[in-house]
Amino acid sequence: MSTVAKTPHEIRAEPMFDVHKIRRDFPILHQQVHGKPLVYLDNAATTQKPLAVIEAISNYYRHDNSNIHRGVHTLSERATEAYEKVRAAAQKFLNAASSKEIIFVRGTTEAINLVAQTYGRKNVSSGDEVVITAMEHHSNIVPWQLLCEEKGARLRVAPINDRGELLLEEFEKLLGPKTKIVAIGHLSNALGTINPVREIVRMAHARNIPVLVDGAQAAPRMQVDVQELDCDFYALSGHKLYGPTGIGILYGKMELLETMPPWQGGGDMIASVTFEKTVYNRLPYKFEAGTPNIADTIGLGAAIEYLSTLGLEQIEQHEAGLLNYATQAVGAIPGVRLVGTAKEKAGVLSFVMDDIHPHDIGTILDSEGIAVRTGHHCAQPVMQRFNIPATARASLGLYNTRQEIDALVAGIYKVQEVMG
Amino acid sequence: MSELRELYQEVILEHSKKPRNYRVLETANHKAEGFNPLCGDHFTVYLDVKDGAISDIGFQGSGCAISKASASMMTQTLKGKTTGEAEGIFSKFHDLVTGQAAGSGEDLGKLAVFAGVSEFPLRVKCATLAWHALRAALYGEEQAISTE
Numbered sequence: 026m027s028t029v030a031k032t033p034h035e036i037r038a039e040p041m042f043d044v045h046k047i048r049r050d051f052p053i054l055h056q057q058v059h060g061k062p063l064v065y066l067d068n069a070a071t072t073q074k075p076l077a078v079i080e081a082i083s084n085y086y087r088h089d090n091s092n093i094h095r096g097v098h099t100l101s102e103r104a105t106e107a108y109e110k111v112r113a114a115a116q117k118f119l120n121a122a123s124s125k126e127i128i129f130v131r132g133t134t135e136a137i138n139l140v141a142q143t144y145g146r147k148n149v150s151s152g153d154e155v156v157i158t159a160m161e162h163h164s165n166i167v168p169w170q171l172l173c174e175e176k177g178a179r180l181r182v183a184p185i186n187d188r189g190e191l192l193l194e195e196f197e198k199l200l201g202p203k204t205k206i207v208a209i210g211h212l213s214n215a216l217g218t219i220n221p222v223r224e225i226v227r228m229a230h231a232r233n234i235p236v237l238v239d240g241a242q243a244a245p246r247m248q249v250d251v252q253e254l255d256c257d258f259y260a261l262s263g264h265k266l267y268g269p270t271g272i273g274i275l276y277g278k279m280e281l282l283e284t285m286p287p288w289q290g291g292g293d294m295i296a297s298v299t300f301e302k303t304v305y306n307r308l309p310y311k312f313e314a315g316t317p318n319i320a321d322t323i324g325l326g327a328a329i330e331y332l333s334t335l336g337l338e339q340i341e342q343h344e345a346g347l348l349n350y351a352t353q354a355v356g357a358i359p360g361v362r363l364v365g366t367a368k369e370k371a372g373v374l375s376f377v378m379d380d381i382h383p384h385d386i387g388t389i390l391d392s393e394g395i396a397v398r399t400g401h402h403c404a405q406p407v408m409q410r411f412n413i414p415a416t417a418r419a420s421l422g423l424y425n426t427r428q429e430i431d432a433l434v435a436g437i438y439k440v441q442e443v444m445g
Numbered sequence: 446m447s448e449l450r451e452l453y454q455e456v457i458l459e460h461s462k463k464p465r466n467y468r469v470l471e472t473a474n475h476k477a478e479g480f481n482p483l484c485g486d487h488f489t490v491y492l493d494v495k496d497g498a499i500s501d502i503g504f505q506g507s508g509c510a511i512s513k514a515s516a517s518m519m520t521q522t523l524k525g526k527t528t529g530e531a532e533g534i535f536s537k538f539h540d541l542v543t544g545q546a547a548g549s550g551e552d553l554g555k556l557a558v559f560a561g562v563s564e565f566p567l568r569v570k571c572a573t574l575a576w577h578a579l580r581a582a583l584y585g586e587e588q589a590i591s592t593e
């Protein structure tokens with residue numbers, strides 16, 4: 026037996042990201058739709074789940090199911106440990122300073138509502154302002170509208186250019202003494218634009234304004250370091266991160282979370298209750314009222330582990346290569362126009378076709394086994410900005426291949442053929 | 446592919462590209478908007494109703510090929526019909542596109558081309574959008590009706 030020592034160069038030369046091998050981890054991908062191999066390009070809506078996630082949930086219910094933070098019996102102890110281990114994994118995943126800064130919620134939407142209803146209601150008053158951008162998902166618009174309506178505050182919207190990029194100077198002009206919070210998407214689900222979060226945070230912090238980042242689309246596509254970004258809140262959804270639905274994370278800086286009132290009342294979020302006075306539990310439990318979604322939290326833990334093993338950097342590189350390829354191939358089809366052409370972009374290819382409505386594109390692509398999303402992508406203001414009713418959107422996941430992009434291109438030609 | 450061809454028949458494509466009665470009706474005494482928030486399809490239907498009959502009808506708006514062609518052919522079919530007849534036609538049309546019709550819609554005349562929609566349940570809302578707006582217009586519902 027002889028082992029030849031590898032030089033660092035050789036180690037690097039090994040294929041680090043074997044997409045065909047990775048695809049074997051996702052049982053759902055291996056099926057036919059309308060007699061064609063499934064080409065799943067709707068990853069911005071939700072991602073598919075690796076076996077590790079499916080099995081983690083199933084194993085939890087088979088072996089460890091119990092309520093947490095309560096019983097002293099063995100199963101409860103196991104469930105509690107498994108649940109809290111995910112918090113520690115999430116802390117590492119986002120590089121939060123403390124696991125107490127990780128709050129489990131239902132998803133991005135709930136995370137944003139939590140901040141609007143606690144931090145927002147406490148700190149925003151009549152005449153104050155909340156600043157968002159013109160490329161936000163409805164879930165980063167409506168919670169702030171509700172807050173502003175209740176408080177008599179004003180929602181200010183930073184404009185974007187024709188490529189779908191935030192106009193930073195215009196954004197900065199909106200920041201002033203009345204601004205109480207800034208809420209921005211890290212990566213636009215409708216356009217693919219990556220916002221310069223670090224820069225935005227710097228501008229806001231220079232005026233003592235906290236920043237919430239909607240990370241629903243960024244977290245599955247790039248390494249997120251909340252300390253490096255220096256954002257005050259970061260929201261994400263498990264189901265877009267190759268984990269289950271019904272679970273997500275709100276990261277919040279400890280000193281802000283400490284000052285925020287609880288959101289929902291109930292079990293787990295209290296330290297002691299009498300009818301005269303209730304003492305709230307410490308972080309993060311103050312914000313986790315009631316029995317949480319234990320099984321899906323454990324599923325999320327498996328997803329985080331899966332992604333960390335593959336490496337976010339590798340995933341980012343893989344998707345960047347694919348997006349580049351897709352942008353060239355789809356962009357070159359006559360009669361197709363790409364919507365969202367920011368310089369800093371990832372994961373999302375939105376397009377429209379001359380005289381063909383996105384809804385018809387979606388139906389015809391589906392008949393070819395290709396799943397894309399068509400519509401306004403919960404970003405109606407973005408559609409209004411580009412003066413279109415809807416787009417067709419192909420969004421990438423870590424398991425997509427160039428062959429699948431080729432299938433998309435062939436599918437688009439088919440659309441043109443059918444629609445004459 | 447054949448199901449797709451059934452859905453996107455020549456007549457449907459032709460109407461979607463050159464919709465009939467595609468205009469704001471100055472003389473309209475009824476009008477209503479139909480809106481599908483899911484895909485952004487949005488039409489306004491205008492009616493001139495005299496003595497219980499639709500003496501003129503027009504529509505405007507934007508939507509997919511199915512919704513536009515359906516609106517266009519609806520206006521062609523209903524011009525001159527009484528409101529009672531219009532109700533009856535819509536009811537039959539609805540059965541046709543949802544796959545509940547007994548036959549293949551022979552009694553619906555040209556509208557029978559929409560039979561293929563029944564194979565695409567997600568597109569039923571497209572095919573019926575203008576018709577829902579029509580009903581809203583006839584029964585004087587002021588608010589934009591929505592398919593959701």
Ligand SMILES: Cc1ncc(COP(=O)(O)O)c(C=O)c1O
Nearest residue numbers: 132133134162164214239241262
């Ligand atoms: C950018 C962005 N923000 C927020 C959300 C909302 O996420 P969820 O529906 O999981 O709460 C989405 C999901 O579509 C999104 O793409």
